[in-house]
Amino acid sequence: MRRKLICGTLAGLILVALALAASCRSDGNDSQERRNEARTPDEKTEEGRSVTGPVKIGFAMDTLIEERWPRDRELFRQAVESLGAEVEITVASGDDALQIKQAETMISEGVDLLVIVPHDAEATAAIVKKAHAAGIKVMAYDRLVKNAEIDFYVSFDNEKVGELQAKAITALVPKGRYVYIGGAETDYNAHLIKKGVFKVLQPLIDSGDITVVYDQWTADWVPTNAQTNMESALKANRNRIDAVIAANDATAGGAVAALAAHGLAGRIPVAGQDADLPAARRIAEGTQTMTVYKPIRTLAETAAGLAVAMARGEKVEADLMLNNGKIEVPSVLLSPIAVDRSNIEETIIADGFHSWDDVFRQDRRP
CATH class of the missing domain: 3.40.50.2300 (Response regulator)
Structure with a gap:
């Protein structure tokens, strides 16, 4: 009788211990366990x-x-x-x-x-x-x-984006005074794009063919901030600028707006990236030179x-x-893919990223 009592007591203690262990367990995986409760x-x-x-x-x-x-x-x-x-x-x-x-x-x-x-x-x-x-x-x-x-x-490949931008613009302007309108300094992609741009520009800077006369980040990628940067660049250089590379199409749009205010839109090559619809329209109109398309x-x-x-x-x-x-x-x-007026139809339009009518609505075919 005594043996049965002892065995029963031990069994009860074991059950209590197991229950306490289960109720007190907290090993950092509770959320994962809850996620799996409904799974077989x-x-x-x-x-x-x-x-x-x-x-x-x-x-x-x-x-x-x-x-x-x-x-x-x-x-x-x-x-x-x-x-x-x-x-x-x-x-x-x-x-x-x-x-x-x-x-x-x-x-x-x-x-x-x-x-x-x-x-x-x-x-x-x-x-x-x-x-x-x-x-x-x-x-x-x-x-x-x-x-x-x-x-x-x-x-x-965001470094490649910058390389494509710089190669396109330096092909048009192998010598001259350049403005770089960067993206948001808090965005690591903006640094990678800039790295790609200057990878192409640096040999031309070292040779004296190109001078970067203005280089500034754009807070939060906001177009009006980019426009302010471009206005500052124009003022500091008395409008003597030969090319603009902007970190994306939003900042390129701000740069083009500043150039337009001085009658320079379409006269100075401007690069962007993202293939935004406004940028595609600017390319069709001739106020933006190129963009980089990322499907x-x-x-x-x-x-x-x-x-x-x-x-x-x-x-x-x-x-x-x-x-x-x-x-x-x-x-x-x-x-990424470099896009300009020569291949816009076989890239972003052929992919259905934008329609022909949306891009060329101010440049309709006869």
């Missing part, structure tokens, strides 16, 4: 990731102000959903604190993977750290996150495919490794 055991990997069940991707965007970003949002959404996954999208409107808060909310709600278009390449590192603490991987979309252990990066559908679909695969615990392949100041980041970089 055969849908889970050893890491708790679903292989065949639905996954949810968080997409933390910086802005929708520039023409391209609404396209990215919808194309990414469509691509994720076509793969049988769900997507939640937030937009921070250039507010770093808001972007971090929005990402924290998606992390707490249990997304399976977070994709970020950072506003500030440095500040966004905090998001990566918080996501990893919750067992969630992070992908950088189009813009690299600096000084963080980011898991993957998908973009276009956004390809970017969105590539990023979505990789994100869903990673969320499901599948192995993904990188094309190269890029240093972000802390680690070598597995990356896929897509190829």
Whole structure:
């Protein structure tokens, strides 16, 4: 009788201990466990990731102000959903604190993977750290996150963008006085583009053929800020400028507006990038020389495919490794395309990025 009592007591103690251990366990993986409660055991990997069940991707965007970003949002959404996954999208409107808060909310709600278009390449590192603490991987979309252990990066070759811009303009103006209107200093892509531009310009600067008479960043990529920069460049140089390279089409538009105010639009070559519709129209009209086309559908679909695969615990392949100041980041970089008046129809129009009527509505065929 005494043995039965002892055995019963031990069994009870063991059950209590197990219950206490289960209720007190908090090892940083609670959010991941909650994400898997609705999944059947055969849908889970050893890491708790679903292989065949639905996954949810968080997409933390910086802005929708520039023409391209609404396209990215919808194309990414469509691509994720076509793969049988769900997507939640937030937009921070250039507010770093808001972007971090929005990402924290998606992390707490249990997304399976977070994709970020950072506003500030440095500040966004905090998001990566918080996501990893919750067992969630992070992908950088189009813009690299600096000084963080980011898991993957998908973009276009932004240094190549700058090279294409500079090659196009130096072919037209091999000697002269150049203005460089940069992008947002907080955006690492702006630095990569500038690096590509000056990779081409530097030998011509060293030889004395080209002089860069003005070089300034544009806060938040805002066209009016770029216009102010261009006005300053014109004033400082008494309108003696031979070429302008702008970091994107929005800043190119600001530069062209300043040139137009001085009767110089169309007389001075201007480069941009993104193939925005206003830029395509300026190319058709002759006030902007070229743009760099980055097929956004390809970017969105590539990023979505990789994100869903990673969320499901599948192995993904990188094309190269890029240093972000802390680690070598597995990356896929897509190829940009230089576009001017001679090939605009066989590139952005042939791809359906813009229609012929929209681009040439002021230059209609007979």
